[in-house]
Amino acid sequence: MSLLATLLGDAPAPADAARGAGPRLLAYVADAASAALLNSAAPSLLPCEVRTGDILSAVRDLARQRSPDLLLVDLSGVADPLAAMEALAGVCDPSVRVIAVGDSNDIGLYRDLRRIGVTDYLFKPLSRDLLEGALRAAGAGAAADEAPGRLGKLVAVVGARGGVGTTTVAVHLGYWLADGARGRTALVDLDLQNGTVALALNLRPEPALREAVEAPDRVDDVFMERAMVAASDRLSVLAAEEPVEDVIDIAPTAALSVLNRLQARHNYVVVDAGRAQGGAARAALEAASIVVLVGDASVAGLRDLVRLRAAIARRSGGGRLVTVLNRRGAPGELPAADLMRTLGEPPEHALPYRPVPLAVAAGVGEPVFRHCRRFREAMERLGADVAGQPAAQDGLFRRWVRR
The missing domain is CATH 3.40.50.300 (P-loop containing nucleotide triphosphate hydrolases)
Structure with missing residues (x-):
């Protein structure tokens, strides 16, 4: 089993009070259209913060701050998405659920990301329905405290x-x-x-x-x-x-x-x-x-x-x-x-x-x-x-x- 499969994926997050300060959803997207859609769609589903950047920005930030319950990262333009996910796994709490978005419509990449525990992969340009569905599914899983989680x-x-x-x-x-x-x-x-x-x-x-x-x-x-x-x-x-x-x-x-x-x-x-x-x-x-x-x-x-x-x-x-x-x-x-x-x-x-x-x-x-x-x-x-x-x-x- 890969390191990512151990550290990311289908794991419940502790309750919000246990999380302390910080958003329920933290999103990193590289383009303005995706950011606008997230700012429009996400707040009605769960507390969120949207930042400009890609998965490498997330790795840099999360090395210095508490992990959110749910993380959305942008793989657009990243040369080696799986290596970037490996780096993300090293700085995230094991309980974090991860949604990836990107500009590659590659079924092989989708399968690789799902295999290592990423909750979902969405192809750009993002649609409101698909985004809301992914957020609902991931948010429901994060709230299900009774579900078995991946442990460190x-x-x-x-x-x-x-x-x-x-x-x-x-x-x-x-x-x-x-x-x-x-x-x-x-x-x-x-x-x-x-x-x-x-x-x-x-x-x-x-x-x-x-x-x-x-x-x-x-x-x-x-x-x-x-x-x-x-x-x-x-x-x-x-x-x-x-x-x-x-x-x-x-x-x-x-x-x-x-x-x-x-x-x-x-x-x-x-x-x-x-x-x-x-x-x-x-x-x-x-x-x-x-x-x-x-x-x-x-x-x-x-x-x-x-x-x-x-x-x-x-x-x-x-x-x-x-x-x-x-x-x-x-x-x-x-x-x-x-x-x-x-x-x-x-x-x-x-x-x-x-x-x-x-x-x-x-x-x-x-x-x-x-x-x-x-x-x-x-x-x-x-x-x-x-x-x-x-x-x-x-x-x-x-x-x-x-x-």
Whole structure:
């Protein structure tokens, strides 16, 4: 399934109150006649705003602002409409319904757009009847909250044991998906008392995550938006710092309710599941489309990596398992030949041991890849793999094995 099929198309939009500010319909058309028709026909059906521009204008604007419930974009004159749709998918909420208009009367283009999830394609010059019909159909679908929607990709990051850098991987993966893949990303720390995701980014978490998981029936999209802290224009963090003396037991169903709500509003939801020892973390692993298993090449780390990999394979809900060897080059690690003999195959990714840049980054609350080129390159490969994008083929571990 293509990226667009995952991120666009037949998905319900949250209620208007949950959307906050912004039009119900946002339209981009390149010609005056289409703009005039939209301004005449659309307001009687739903609140709207019409802007002059094409799909590339929409990509530029939506990279900086909230997505509407319904989006109409103009493909006229665009050399590669499908590539433009791919770019749009990277900046839109997964729940957005998209109508395309254009000057190409090509049945192949129509079929391609429908296949990737575009609600409708209208050929110019636009007729009032066809336009109103498309808007009614898309608007009715957007209002149907009970209809099943397309959700953003859920990625669970789990450590084979403590100290292998699970949070480091989760934080940097979230940053890359937001910055490199240009997707709206939520980063969730399921350790409500001792988690360090917010700390790693020099953020103070809002005191709302506990309420969200203890009373999920009282949570709506407005509540979730206020509970999250922005780390960048595309990356938001949901974390907590609850008293260590409290007993907190997150019900798996409550955790999944929160994660599903986040998936409806984000392209990616990255969960720091720690060592997956609680029911909520295990539920996240089973629900995830990708599980990133982090370990190192120490004797104990390798033992636990093998055990947890087998356990995840038995319990997984069908998600893909990606193994990451962290802290490659650290003192006391096993030789590559021994690691290969134990694992049976190389891990998909390896991240270099760089204690000085890590310490510098931790001190200022920044991603370490701003201070270390090799770590950045390794994270780019991992992030591209998770996002389903092409990346450099020659990974760090494979170069290490060949030495």
